[in-house]
Amino acid sequence: MDIPLNRPDITDKEITAVVDVLESRNLKGDGKYDERCAKLVESEFGTPRALMTPSCTHALEMAALLLDIDDGDEVLMPSYTFPSTATAFMLRGAEPVFCDVRPETLNIDPKDVAEKITPKTAAIVPVHYAGVASEMDQIINIAADHDIPVVEDAAQGVNATYQGEALGTIGDLGCYSFHGTKSYIAGEGGTLLINDETLIERAEQIRQKGTNYPAFKRGETEYYEWVDVGSSYIPSEMQAAVASVQLSRRNEIRNARRETYRALEDGLEDLAADGCLELPTIPDSRQTNYHIFYILVDRQKRDELVEHLNADGIGAASHYRPLHTSKMGRTFGYEPGDLPITESVAKRVVRLPVHPGVDEADRWKIIRSVRGFIEAQ
Ligand SMILES: *Cc1c(COP(=O)(O)O)cnc(C)c1O
Secondary structure, eight states, rough: OOOOOOOOOOOOHHHHHHHHHHHOOOOSSHHHHHHHHHHIIIIIIIOSSSEEEEHHHHHHHHHHHTOOOOOOEEEEEEEEEEHHHHHHHHHTTOEEEOOOOTTTTBBBOOOHHHOOOTEEEEEEEOOOOGGOOOHHHHHHHHHHHHTTTBBOOTTOOOOOOTTTTTTTTTSSSSEEBBBBTSSSSSBBEEEEEOSGGGGGHHHHHHHBBTTEEEEEEEESSSOBBBBBBBOOOOOOOHHHHHHHHHHHTTHHHHHHHHHHHHHHHHHHHHHHHSSBBBBBOTTTTTOOOOEEEEEOOTTTTTHHHHHHHTTTTOOOOOOOOOOOSSSHHHTOOOTSSSSHHEEEEEEEEEEEOSTTTOOHHHHHHHHHHHHHHHTTT
């Protein structure tokens, strides 16, 4: 592809940081770059404790462990998401309960959340699709009414806000991703944001293989020992080095994405006004990080449009296959038609490249290619 869908924005700064780690001979986790990332997330985004993880999937798994998710629990989440949102909780024995999405943001519909709460509901997991916040006020209110914890899957929501608050800092726990396809990358990587302070000590232990090594390291105990279940939820210092530079460059990267996002919006606006396609909406009181730019088109023409764009060298793509109609999701008894908006948008979405490597000429190429296809219909 001349214009790939994703392309990490790597500068000499990331390269220098990785070389620094290699030269230090200290590649294991919890080094200075890990601490730099955690401190930055805590102070710049506003959470009492951030722990770097090897991925967002692992951060979600830690969240499920911390909330003592157990056999027979139900966890509410959108079907329009990546499988990790569900599997992290299923590993603890929970059943995912899929909710439909709002058509204007493709985020979980609070009305469906309220309807699907049962005495077994053990967590609500909103996903901030494309870097645009879910309806957090309503979700937090529903959760508070039933005393249910909220875990934000903010894999795509790093450096975006809802009513001025950073995504990932609003629920009891929040999860970030630095996967190579996200806006801020470490190859693989993530963060668990622990907004409920009562969970901090246990989170540190779970991350350190179920030991109280973190307290030992701070000089709070004479020795360290096995205190809980846990795993190795610690990224290598190489990952942390890349993530720390990316986080420090977060506004530069966001602003570059914004330029392309706005150019694509402007270039396709009249087609949207004519009803040929739909553009994404960013409701009031939300600041996006411009992670994904998507259009919604006629479902009969969607795959043809993707092929047309690909033939022009543009890495357009669709996603997600809704979880409730996937091979795994159907084992819970879901059937096509159960979540109509999710099923409709999943057949109509086309994502276009908005990474910082997209330049002025690329933008025009993308706009011309989409217009060429639509106008030929
Ligand atoms: C990317 C993504 C994940 C998984 O992130 P990893 O860091 O690759 O584990 C989870 N949920 C959503 C919504 C994602 O977009």
